Amino acid sequence: MKKLLHMATFGVLAATGLLQAQVTSPIMGFLTLHLQEGTNFIGFALLPTMEMQSSFNISPTDRKIVFLQGGPNLSLADNQFSPGPLATHAVEIVSSGAGQGFTSIVTATLAAGNQLTLQEEVPAGVADGASLKVWRLWTLADVFGADNSAGLAGGETPGQADLILLPNSTGFDKYFYSTGGAQGVGWRQVDGGTTDQADVPVFVSEGAAIIARAAKSVVVIGQVKPGVTKVSLQTGNNYVANLCPVNAAGEGASVEGRTLGNSGLAEGMAGGTASSLADLVLLWNGSGYDQYFNSTGGPLGAGWRKVGAGSTDQSSVPLPDGAYIILRRGAPVMITLNQGSF
Structure with missing residues (x-):
């Protein structure tokens, strides 16, 4: 299995300089x-910065609107977490209960009432007084450097450069570092002209891909997002990041690493007595995909099975360190991923 990332030793640091209503200690x-030549599926098990933690109340007329509670020590500024057309921050509900692990992009910030508007409604069952965190999102410049200090292959055309593929509703948006020519110098979108793309965000729990012209390594520093994470699966292919900060196999393997069996996937995905009836987990093997599903009985028995491998139990198969694909056959659904205790 291709190894894309390796977590190093953690240190616990005091949360200083954060605008917050509650004290936290980020890990x-x-x-x-570790990028190989060709296609690499990546995901970020770390987030850049947790900028606030607070209790909140929900608007009685619109569950996309929340009001942060923190007394005189908490005072938002207009547009603080939504300064322009591109998303910069997301909230995560951290209170135990039905909404724990829910994340949503912040689309508007108002100083009046310490108000945040979210892209999605706060889930039913979450009540006033629950707690959330505000996370800053990764951008292309954060991860790879505004001037491509990470060392991806650049070029005057996309055909000369490493390509970063971020999923959209129909496929991928493709980005590269332009070293000059018709598109100028900087981060650019394929067929996107000279518009600077350095601030394009990478969303929480979203996987991506890099097509590398040659093998190389990129180091990313950030904070662990503890707790569970809710992921919205749309009908069709979904690119999901493995947010667990330790490996289940390979160098530095830990019992906290995520496998098919301990990931929580079986509780949210549709199972079936045959792979054609079930949602699939697709793991890249370097040249194609190994396909897995949760068998609910029949000739293959119950549990995780690999397509073409009979009744052999696959629950110990590690999730890749980067990202994987979930093929959702039915209507959209929200699932909860268990990423270990940190």
């Missing part, structure tokens, strides 16, 4: 994206 670490 810091770094990961290395």
